[in-house]
Structure formats: structure tokens, C-alpha cells
Amino acid sequence: MATYLPTQSVLNVEVSCFANYNTPSNPKPVNLYLWLTNAKYRDRVLTIRAESDKLKRDALKATLPAITPSGVFTYRQASSLVPGSHSGLIQFDIDFKDNAHIRNYANLKVQLGRLPFVAYCGLSVSGTGYWGLVPIAHPKRHGQHFDALRRVFAHYRINLDDKPRNVASLRGYSYDPEGYFSEKVMLFELYDEPQSVPVRQFSQTKDADTERQRVEVCIGEISRRNIDITSGYNNWYAIGCDLASTFGEGGRDYFHIVSQCHPEYQITSCDKQYTHCLRSYKEVQLKAFFGRCRDAGITWKELLPHEPVNRISLLKNKSKTCSTVTGKTGKSTDEPSNQIQTLLSEPVAREVAPFKPPIISLVDTSISETCSPPATEKTLQNEGLIEILTVEPERCCASECEEPNLVGRKPMISAKNFHEWQCQDSYFSQMGVPTKCSEDSL
Incomplete structure (x- = not known):
């Protein structure tokens, strides 16, 4: 009753x-x-x-x-x-x-x-x-x-x-x-x-550039120790924007691996959130991500034995304005001062289509994959x-x-x-x- x-x-x-x-x-x-x-x-x-x-x-x-x-x-x-x-x-x-x-x-x-x-x-x-x-x-x-x-x-x-x-x-x-x-x-x-959620296994990218190596060693440690750095919506959103602005669609798996350490992680919600971050980030940065890692006692400087030397890094600017990133040079912090690491960049044009809410039939449930519940039985x-x-x-x-x-x-x-x-x-x-x-x- x-x-x-x-x-x-x-x-x-x-x-x-x-x-x-x-x-x-x-x-x-x-x-x-x-x-x-x-x-x-x-x-x-x-x-x-x-x-x-x-x-x-x-x-x-x-x-x-x-x-x-x-x-x-x-x-x-x-x-x-x-x-x-x-x-x-x-x-x-x-x-x-x-x-x-x-x-x-x-x-x-x-x-x-x-x-x-x-x-x-x-x-x-x-x-x-x-x-x-x-x-x-x-x-x-x-x-x-x-x-x-x-x-x-x-x-x-x-x-x-x-x-x-x-x-x-x-x-x-x-x-x-x-x-x-x-x-x-x-x-x-x-x-x-x-329902049981399959755990995503993390594997590092072969021949990754400097920025990706720094991010991946931190994510690897997060995954290994099952540390939640996404607690609080603002933190979760900021981390998503950091990964979206730096790696674009290629950062979606990173976001899932980091988010799955949260006790309320859901695949569909995480996908939807990352899609939102792809549309709304403002500039290329990783301050929030590395900041939350530091709060958890994880720093790339301690995890990387040394930064790669003479490795070419293509830093793609994924901002909405499609502006050109100028080349810049810098010395490796962990190598002798005479070894110079050159970072090259190239302009990448990436158009971000304005978001338009879907027009959904009152019977048609074929909503986009990022917004709809997974087609599994509950x-x-x-x-x-x-x-x-x-x-x-x-x-x-x-x-x-x-x-x-x-x-x-x-x-x-x-x-x-x-x-x-x-x-x-x-x-x-x-x-x-x-x-x-x-x-x-x-």
C-alpha cells in the first residue's frame, strides 16, 4: 500500500x-x-x-x-x-x-x-x-x-x-x-x-609530449591509489575544462578515469559533463587539475624522473577563437642548463558549433549518446x-x-x-x- x-x-x-x-x-x-x-x-x-x-x-x-x-x-x-x-x-x-x-x-x-x-x-x-x-x-x-x-x-x-x-x-x-x-x-x-560500473584501466601514451606526460603520470597515480580529486561540483567542472581545453576530445578518457574515483561516478553523467566542458572552457590551462593533484599529495615533478629532452611538442590551441599559439622555448628543470628543450607549436583551426537543444519527439528516445541513459537493463x-x-x-x-x-x-x-x-x-x-x-x- x-x-x-x-x-x-x-x-x-x-x-x-x-x-x-x-x-x-x-x-x-x-x-x-x-x-x-x-x-x-x-x-x-x-x-x-x-x-x-x-x-x-x-x-x-x-x-x-x-x-x-x-x-x-x-x-x-x-x-x-x-x-x-x-x-x-x-x-x-x-x-x-x-x-x-x-x-x-x-x-x-x-x-x-x-x-x-x-x-x-x-x-x-x-x-x-x-x-x-x-x-x-x-x-x-x-x-x-x-x-x-x-x-x-x-x-x-x-x-x-x-x-x-x-x-x-x-x-x-x-x-x-x-x-x-x-x-x-x-x-x-x-x-x-x-549496476556495477566497469573500471577503466589507465595506460600511458607512447611517445607523449611534455604536457601529456605530466598529466598522465598524475592520472596514473590517481588511478593506482584510487584518490578522488573531483569532490565538489566546481572542482569537477574546473578539471573537466582544464582537460577539454588542453586535449579536446582526446581528454575524455582522462576525465572518466579521474572521475571514476568518486563514489557517485556515472558514465552517462560524466560524458555529459565533459561535453559541456568542451563547449564552455575559456582558455588553455591546467591550474585546477594540477592544483587538486597537489592537494592530494601528487606532483608530476616527483613522479617524472626527468622531463624529455629535445622532444618536439605540438601544443594545439583549442580555444574558441582559433588563435595561433606562438612558439616558445624553455630550459628543462630537471636536466643540465646547457640542454635546451624546444617547444614548437602550430595553429590549429577548430570550430566549435554553438549548442542547440535537441528537438525530441515525445516517443523518440534516441537522444544523443552523451545525454541518454545507457541502453542497459536496470x-x-x-x-x-x-x-x-x-x-x-x-x-x-x-x-x-x-x-x-x-x-x-x-x-x-x-x-x-x-x-x-x-x-x-x-x-x-x-x-x-x-x-x-x-x-x-x-
């Missing part, structure tokens, strides 16, 4: 509040329900929504206070969650750019309110997206609950942002006088059973249930596939309760919950 709880009591929990988007330390406790209903920063939000310049809008957004809806933290990173302080809630985030195929997008909040496990849903700070809160049955399975939640939304071809899978994901202040609060909310019990289960049933993530029902002119179809959610809603569709009847619907299932 489904478990229903009073929504106000579900939201009457303590979470951490940070001064702004860029301050990960010194959080203060705040009541989540009061935060959702407070209009203190209303005028600042309305100013942001009226700003047409995206860069200015993002800069203004970053100055707003923000919370971690899933718990209390001493520092904004997953490892700093105060033991026993998980709020029992997971957030979802729906961006317009990822859901431009939805024709009734402006009315989506009403549709989302019909899902029995949605406790709250409101506008994002920009006014173009939606976010909401869902109570989960097993806080220790936070990421697995999110995977199942994403699958439920995907059934309606609604794409969720991946960031809330991280228990420390941030939510900036937003104002919505018509935010949706349910009277009672169903506890979300579904979660994806974790199992979903409820705690305490004996039978675990397999679900195919890319499956669509025959009635949907045969329906003509599905591009731009409006997602319509009309379930009375979660069990009945699942039983109405064969896809969800496989999710490891009772398939017999009755009046007493409420």
Missing part, C-alpha cells in the same frame, strides 16, 4: 542556506517550508526575470541566497552532509532548453501537480523552468531514487536536469506566488538497483518487496509507437493515485510494485 503524508509536515524540515551560489561554506540552518513561502527577495527575482541579457541574468542569479533542499551540510559537497540530517526530500529541475518539444510547457506545473508524489512545484528563478520536491522512502538511496524518478518523468518525455542526483545540489531562491503545494503527498518508494524495487522485476529504460508502449503525428504532443498526467496510474500503463506495471489496483490502495 502507498504511504501518504501531510505535505506541510514533510516540508517542515531544516536545510542549509548559503549566502549565494558561489559561497560553499558557512551555511546557516533554515526551515524549508518558510523558505518556500517567504517573499523577502521577490523584487530581486522580478528584476532577474526582466533582464534579457543572459550573462547579466546569470550574474544576478548568482548573488541570490541558495539552499540544499536534501539536507544540512557543513560545506556544500556530498561528503559534508551532517549524519542523519537528510531532509527526506529530493528535488527535480525542468529546464525549457531541454524540453522545447513540449507544446503545453506553460501549463506543465498544473500537469506535474497531478503526480501524487510531488509535494511542491514552482517556477525557477529565471521564470522559464520548473522545480519541485519529492519525499523519498530511503534517504541513503538518494541517487538511486533520482534515477527512478528521472525514468518516471521520461515516460512523459519530460527531461530532468541531472544535477539533483547529487545530494548536495543547490537550489537558488525563487519567487512563485502560485507555487503548487499538495495537501498530502505519497512517499516515493521506487529506486534503481545500482531493476527497480521497493524496500521489503521480494520480487524484483526488470525494466527496459528505452521501451515505449505499442499504442504510443503506433500513434501518428507524435511530435509536439502534450504530456497529460491524469492519475488518481500512484498505484492506479502505474496499472494503467504496462510500462510502469513492471516497476516492482503491486499491479492490482483497488479502492483501498489509497
Whole structure:
């Protein structure tokens, strides 16, 4: 039987509040329900929504206070969650750019309110997206609950942002006088059973240039000692940008090998993040990567017995401006001063196409490889249930596939309760919950 709880009591929990988007330390406790209903920063939000310049809008957004809806933290990173302080809630985030195929997008909040496990849903700070809160049955399975939640939304071809899978994901202040609060909310019990992730083996490049040798000896040590240098989203993002700007697509495997040391590593999320880094880096540098290595006690100077002498290094500039890198010379730090190492460079023209959100059919699930879940079977289960049933993530029902002119179809959610809603569709009847619907299932 489904478990229903009073929504106000579900939201009457303590979470951490940070001064702004860029301050990960010194959080203060705040009541989540009061935060959702407070209009203190209303005028600042309305100013942001009226700003047409995206860069200015993002800069203004970053100055707003923000919370971690899933718990209390001493520092904004997953490892700093105060033991026993998980709020029992997971957030979802729906961006317009990822859901431009939805024709009734402006009315989506009403549709989302019909899902029995949605406790709250409101506008994002920009006014173009939606976010909401869902109570989960097993806080220790936070990421697995999110995977199942994403699958439920995907059934309606609604794409969720991946960031809330991280228990420390941030939510900036937003104002919505018509935010949706349910009277009672169903506890979300579904979660994806974790799948084993193959470990990528690291091997050094033969006849690598100086820069690549320095990076590879550090990555080799990281892999050998299984050291996580990516903890915290900002660190992960900066490392990805360093590798993307220096090695382009050739740095993707490096990013995976470094990222797989994190306990929440996922292949698809890592791929998506690196693709984002390829589009957004600003200059060629490795400061963040080597800095995090130093923090972990790893330096290339100690790992390399000596730097290669008289080795030609082609340093390709991969910046968006396709500017020419001028040649420069320097002495090896580990060889006698009379041995000069010459670094040659050549201009490399590399065009970076502007990012355009995919237009996705409401039935077509052939999303790009970097954004879609891997085509492997997953199992979903409820705690305490004996039978675990397999679900195919890319499956669509025959009635949907045969329906003509599905591009731009409006997602319509009309379930009375979660069990009945699942039983109405064969896809969800496989999710490891009772398939017999009755009046007493409420």
C-alpha cells in the first residue's frame, strides 16, 4: 500500500542556506517550508526575470541566497552532509532548453501537480523552468531514487536536469506566488538497483609530449591509489575544462578515469559533463587539475624522473577563437642548463558549433549518446518487496509507437493515485510494485 503524508509536515524540515551560489561554506540552518513561502527577495527575482541579457541574468542569479533542499551540510559537497540530517526530500529541475518539444510547457506545473508524489512545484528563478520536491522512502538511496524518478518523468518525455542526483545540489531562491503545494503527498518508494560500473584501466601514451606526460603520470597515480580529486561540483567542472581545453576530445578518457574515483561516478553523467566542458572552457590551462593533484599529495615533478629532452611538442590551441599559439622555448628543470628543450607549436583551426537543444519527439528516445541513459537493463524495487522485476529504460508502449503525428504532443498526467496510474500503463506495471489496483490502495 502507498504511504501518504501531510505535505506541510514533510516540508517542515531544516536545510542549509548559503549566502549565494558561489559561497560553499558557512551555511546557516533554515526551515524549508518558510523558505518556500517567504517573499523577502521577490523584487530581486522580478528584476532577474526582466533582464534579457543572459550573462547579466546569470550574474544576478548568482548573488541570490541558495539552499540544499536534501539536507544540512557543513560545506556544500556530498561528503559534508551532517549524519542523519537528510531532509527526506529530493528535488527535480525542468529546464525549457531541454524540453522545447513540449507544446503545453506553460501549463506543465498544473500537469506535474497531478503526480501524487510531488509535494511542491514552482517556477525557477529565471521564470522559464520548473522545480519541485519529492519525499523519498530511503534517504541513503538518494541517487538511486533520482534515477527512478528521472525514468518516471521520461515516460512523459519530460527531461530532468541531472544535477539533483547529487545530494548536495543547490537550489537558488525563487519567487512563485502560485507555487503548487499538495495537501498530502505519497512517499516515493521506487529506486534503481545500482549496476556495477566497469573500471577503466589507465595506460600511458607512447611517445607523449611534455604536457601529456605530466598529466598522465598524475592520472596514473590517481588511478593506482584510487584518490578522488573531483569532490565538489566546481572542482569537477574546473578539471573537466582544464582537460577539454588542453586535449579536446582526446581528454575524455582522462576525465572518466579521474572521475571514476568518486563514489557517485556515472558514465552517462560524466560524458555529459565533459561535453559541456568542451563547449564552455575559456582558455588553455591546467591550474585546477594540477592544483587538486597537489592537494592530494601528487606532483608530476616527483613522479617524472626527468622531463624529455629535445622532444618536439605540438601544443594545439583549442580555444574558441582559433588563435595561433606562438612558439616558445624553455630550459628543462630537471636536466643540465646547457640542454635546451624546444617547444614548437602550430595553429590549429577548430570550430566549435554553438549548442542547440535537441528537438525530441515525445516517443523518440534516441537522444544523443552523451545525454541518454545507457541502453542497459536496470531493476527497480521497493524496500521489503521480494520480487524484483526488470525494466527496459528505452521501451515505449505499442499504442504510443503506433500513434501518428507524435511530435509536439502534450504530456497529460491524469492519475488518481500512484498505484492506479502505474496499472494503467504496462510500462510502469513492471516497476516492482503491486499491479492490482483497488479502492483501498489509497
